[in-house]
Amino acid sequence: MKVGTTRNREEVPFLKVTNLTKQFGGVRAVDTVSFDLNKGEILGVIGPNGSGKTTLVNLITGFVKPDAGKVFYQGKDITGMMPHRIADLGIARAFQMVKPFYQLPAFKNLIIPLFSPRVKRLAGGKYGDRDAIAIDLLEEVGFERDSFVPFKMASVLPHGYLKRMELALCLALRPELIILDELFSGLSMAEVASMLPIIEKLMSENLTIIMIEHRLRELFRISNRVIVLNYGKKIAEGLPKEVMESEEVKKAYLGSETE
Ligand SMILES: Nc1ncnc2c1ncn2[C@@H]1O[C@H](COP(=O)(O)OP(=O)(O)OP(=O)(O)O)[C@@H](O)[C@H]1O
Ligand SMILES: [Mg+2]
Structure with a gap:
């Protein structure tokens, strides 16, 4: 198991969420x-159905505005910013419910992130051959x-494949943080x-990942750290093993989920 990266206390956290x-x-x-x-870390987020995992993602990525609390990304306050502006900073998310353009071929589904200002900027001001890039990403x-x-229709x-395409959509943005919702x-x-x-390869490339999963065995294999939500509250945080030994987690989570 990989252990979380050690870092200087004065360093600004890569992502900081406070009282959201x-x-x-x-x-x-x-x-x-x-x-x-921390940068390069993979954080697992678990919790029973309806415990607030997707809402947490929506709050971080700007799809839902918080009633209170803050989100800082690389030291910048991004609380309440529009989703496209947050994406432009390099935060990509995979949606729990996939909603592709069913009437387009798979590779054409990647066109929106591949047309983004961020991608153009990172590519030195020109987009390049987007169809070829899309096909490479799908292969990845x-x-x-x-x-x-x-080349097949998404429909x-x-x-x-649609779940894989969801991941490719994230990667197309050339993100620094990806949030994978189930x-x-x-x-x-x-x-x-x-x-x-594929996820392990992204980890080796030093991408920072938040991974929401019900598949605990697989999640624990790759997470550095796990947080547990129950009724919207964070009830535990730690190494996967530590978290699963917590009586509160067992009661809240394993009491209702069997894996
Ligand atoms: N847009 C909304 N309007 C009203 N209630 C909502 C909305 N979005 C989420 N909720 C409620 O907020 C709570 C948390 O939902 P959320 O989807 O964040 O849970 P979750 O942990 O992602 O669940 P799951 O494991 O089923 O995906 C639930 O009670 C849900 O019904
Ligand atoms: Mg959810």
């Missing part, structure tokens, strides 16, 4: 959640180029096993 709170009617979806994330996440899968692709949901054990090396 969001209420929907009578439901406190996210309740005073705080955590830090496991599309077989030779079987013409990248005919199995769920496993990337493995709906995948078979074999499909998850084939995706793990």
Whole structure:
């Protein structure tokens, strides 16, 4: 197991979330959640259904505005910024529910991030051959180029490919932080096993990752640290092993989830 990177106390955390709170009617979806994330770290986020994981992602990425609390990215206050501006800073997210352009071929689905100002900037002011870049990205996440899968309509692709495409959409942005909201949901054990090396490769490239997962075995294999949400509150944080030994976590999480 990889242990979290040690860093100087004075250093600004890569991502800092403080007291983030969001209420929907009578439901406190996210309740005073705080955590830090270091560059190159992979943070697992777990919790029962409805515990606030997706809302936390929405708050960090600007899709939902917090009622209270702050999000700092590389020292910059990004709280309440528009999603496209947050993406432009290099934070990409994979959605729990995939919503591709079904009437476009898979590789054309990557066109939006590949047209982004960030990508142009990082490529020195010109976009390059976006179709070729898209096909390379899809190959990177496991599309077989030779079987013409990248050229198939998204509407005919199995769920496993759409989840891979979701990851490719993130990578197309050339992000520094990626937030994966249940990337493995709906995948078979074999499909998850084939995706793990892709995530491990991203880790070796020093990408910073927040990974929300119900698939605990796989998540714990790759996470440096895990936080646990329950009813919107962070109830535990630590190494995967430490977290799973917590009585509160067992009661809240394993009491309702069996893996
Ligand atoms: N837009 C919304 N309007 C009203 N309530 C919402 C909204 N989004 C989320 N909620 C509520 O907030 C709570 C947290 O939901 P959220 O989707 O963040 O949980 P989750 O941990 O991602 O769940 P899951 O594991 O099922 O994906 C739930 O009670 C949910 O019904
Ligand atoms: Mg969710």
